[in-house]
Amino acid sequence: MPSPIVIVSDALPGETLAVLKSACDVRHLDGRDRKALFAALTDADALIVRSGTRVDAEVLDRAPRLRVVGRAGVGLDNVDTITAAARGIAVVNAPGSNTVSVAELTVGLIVASARHITAAARSLEDGQWRRSEFAGVELAGRTLGIVGYGRVGRQVARRMAAFDMRVLAHDPYADIADADVHATGLDELLATSDVVTLHLPRTPGTAGLIGARELSLMKSTAYLVNTARGGIVDESALTRALREGRPAGAALDVFATEPPGSSPLLALPNVVALPHLGASTHDAQLRAGREVAGKVLAELAPLLSPSPTAV
Numbered sequence: 459m460p461s462p463i464v465i466v467s468d469a470l471p472g473e474t475l476a477v478l479k480s481a482c483d484v485r486h487l488d489g490r491d492r493k494a495l496f497a498a499l500t501d502a503d504a505l506i507v508r509s510g511t512r513v514d515a516e517v518l519d520r521a522p523r524l525r526v527v528g529r530a531g532v533g534l535d536n537v538d539t540i541t542a543a544a545r546g547i548a549v550v551n552a553p554g555s556n557t558v559s560v561a562e563l564t565v566g567l568i569v570a571s572a573r574h575i576t577a578a579a580r581s582l583e584d585g586q587w588r589r590s591e592f593a594g595v596e597l598a599g600r601t602l603g604i605v606g607y608g609r610v611g612r613q614v615a616r617r618m619a620a621f622d623m624r625v626l627a628h629d630p631y632a633d634i635a636d637a638d639v640h641a642t643g644l645d646e647l648l649a650t651s652d653v654v655t656l657h658l659p660r661t662p663g664t665a666g667l668i669g670a671r672e673l674s675l676m677k678s679t680a681y682l683v684n685t686a687r688g689g690i691v692d693e694s695a696l697t698r699a700l701r702e703g704r705p706a707g708a709a710l711d712v713f714a715t716e717p718p719g720s721s722p723l724l725a726l727p728n729v730v731a732l733p734h735l736g737a738s739t740h741d742a743q744l745r746a747g748r749e750v751a752g753k754v755l756a757e758l759a760p761l762l763s764p765s766p767t768a769v
């Protein structure tokens with residue numbers, strides 16, 4: 459029996475690739491090259507992606523043999539799960555694999571915002587020594603508002619409570635029962651928080667959740683941190699709001715379109731921008747790779763002989 463064909467269209471750890479190669483014919487390409495992706499999918503049994511490959515109906519149309527799409531990470535907003543389900547294609551991901559990495563990056567962005575770390579570092583690299591301009595604020599005693607109290611939101615709450623912040627959380631679907639975390643409505647959270655951090659998925663229901671009205675509720679001294687998804691925030695409204703100084707600044711790991719090209723957000727002095735690094739630790743990538751490889755091989759089991767290397 460020929461080995462099943464697995465297309466890998468984003469970067470995966472060597473260990474994951476080795477596991478897949480022990481049982482499958484693994485082919486690499488850059489998933490942003492749609493032409494190459496379409497051509498490779500004609501005889502593919504599995505496709506493994508991260509956030510860089512859009513797996514829409516057009517992609518699935520080109521893949522008549524596809525049994526499984528593996529998402530080496532959490533967010534499934536780049537995969538058309540409805541079309542996949544209608545065609546009997548399994549979609550598997552690795553929930554929890556990168557929770558700690560995203561929470562730790564979020565802590566970094568909160569501290570960087572409160573203390574102007576990136577702007578001050580850039581200024582010194584430019585040969586300037588402007589200490590008073592970069593005076594920040596302490597986080598202790600101030601209020602953190604968490605929108606989306608799932609895996610990442612909870613880990614951020616724990617870590618920032620250790621900074622002695624008062625923690626609010628808004629999540630219509632979660633049980634917010636942790637001591638020292640106060641459940642609130644979204645508007646109240648936006649109006650009272652010194653830092654607002656987003657940890658919810660991008661879905662048709664959350665796209666544009668943070669728009670002009672919501673931003674206008676924030677304090678002029680507050681910061682918005684987004685390590686969730688770009689499309690949750692209306693970027694045009696955010697650009698206008700940041701130019702007007704309400705909120706005071708934003709730290710963004712994610713953008714509505716990635717890479718964000720010439721987004722005006724990148725040129726604003728009160729924006730800290732990263733190239734979607736929340737899950738980019740060796741630890742998280744190894745966990746995500748192991749989990750997704752195991753799940754993909756399980757879906758391919760009927761095509762495998764002899765049985766695959768255990769993962």
Ligand SMILES: NC(=O)C1=CN([C@@H]2O[C@H](COP(=O)(O)OP(=O)(O)OC[C@H]3O[C@@H](n4cnc5c(N)ncnc54)[C@H](O)[C@@H]3O)[C@@H](O)[C@H]2O)C=CC1
Nearest residue numbers: 532533606607608609610629631657658659685686736737
């Ligand atoms: N920057 C990065 O590299 C990464 C970003 N992410 C993003 O972070 C998001 C959260 O990840 P997890 O915590 O693992 O997901 P999760 O599924 O554990 O938590 C998401 C929470 O959002 C809540 N939620 C849904 N709609 C909401 C709404 N309208 N208002 C408030 N809360 C709402 C859900 O009830 C859930 O509790 C992912 O969906 C993904 O988009 C995840 C991993 C890496």
Ligand SMILES: O=C(O)CCC(=O)C(=O)O
Nearest residue numbers: 508509510531532533737
């Ligand atoms: O590593 C990636 O592809 C991004 C991680 C991410 O955003 C996710 O897991 O949802």
